[in-house]
Amino acid sequence: MASTQRSPRIAVGPRPDDMFVRAVASGGGITVSLEESPDALIWTSGPDTFPAALPESVRWVQLSSAGVENWLTEGIIKRHPRVLWTSAAGAYSATVAEHALMLLLAGVRALPHHLAASSWAPEEFYPHLGTLRGATIGIIGAGGIGRALIPMLASLGAQTLAVNRSGRPVPGAVETFPVERIDEIWPLADHFVISAAATPDTEQLVGAEELAAMKPTAWLVNIARGSLIDTDALVGALTAGTIAGAGLDVTDPEPLPAGHPLWSLPNAMITPHDSNPPALRVPAYVERVVENVTRFASGVEPVAVIDVSAGY
Incomplete structure (x- = not known):
């Protein structure tokens, strides 16, 4: 991935939570809204609330889940072939x-x-x-x-x-x-x-x-x-x-x-799908955001790039 040559402009959605705004700053990025032509999007929710369309400026999207089958089933990732997508695989x-x-x-x-x-x-x-x-x-x-x-x-x-x-x-x-x-x-x-x-x-x-x-x-x-x-x-x-x-x-x-x-x-x-409860999951995801924003800002490929053909 080519270096951005500047602090990347990164949106956090669906809401700019303070923890993730700080994580973006820690990684060397600047938080902006989706309407301000960001370079990347940090997503903290599921596919059901994901935007119907992404700004042309977005080159990278970070997802909060390790499994991405729902994102593939919904066709969201495939609709944006120019975008680099990363999951949270390994973070939890x-x-x-x-x-x-x-x-x-x-x-x-x-x-x-x-x-x-x-x-x-x-x-x-x-x-x-x-x-x-x-x-x-x-x-x-x-x-x-x-x-x-x-x-x-x-x-x-x-x-x-x-x-x-x-x-x-x-x-x-x-x-x-x-x-x-x-x-x-x-x-x-x-x-x-x-x-x-x-x-x-x-x-x-x-x-x-x-x-x-x-x-x-x-x-x-x-x-x-x-x-x-x-x-x-x-x-x-x-x-x-x-x-x-x-x-x-x-x-x-x-x-x-x-x-x-x-x-x-x-x-x-x-156990009711609670092997990764919110109290542990959110801090781990924040760490992954810091790591991948740092990589993105340095022109290095982020961790856990999604292979659409493999399904993860």
Whole structure:
């Protein structure tokens, strides 16, 4: 990207929140309105309130979400091919990875059974208790979240197998599989964390066949998008004991309606898509804005450029 040769003029929308105005200034930019022909736009909301048209002057748009499937589905990004779009991918990785570890450790240590107990009967829990020490965790989609999770798991004595699109080795993983070899991983790992992007290629990535290939002691954690798992197949596997349990921060459908079978299954843990709560998300996004405005002002490509063809 060519240097702007001046402090870039950057709009913040849909409202010029003071935190982001300060972030723009920290990165070397000047906050202006959309009507003042900005060079870039920092967006803090979703696609439903995004402007129908952008000024011709806008060369870069920063989005606040790590997943951009809704922006692609709505066609907003494709309508502006001259604009460089960046997501917040990687900005929230440590927070979400921590949540994934919490769900996995809670499952392996039989926390759902303990919480449901109404009497002191430790022997009832023994068949459900396990450990991550010495376990092998399959990370499906070893991007920012997966890479942040690997050292957390290593600190507990677990090793990881990673799956990514290219098969390029992921630091800290014992082995990295390209997505074409994903079928090999289901019987190999003890537990799984789903952290892949939601694209047409990853829809229902985990179905009945994949669940049947897992170990009966396996816990499946999803902190990506609900569409990556076939919900009906998961309910069937949890009911039949095909796998030990599931920890879900995301579901399909979402929100999960009252009365859905997943709510009543004793081996399912559900958190309402709060692995990245506002109190943690907003400061992390502010940091990303500072970083990318600094890069933009210096003529350096911002972090997390969206690849429209890949879907993230």
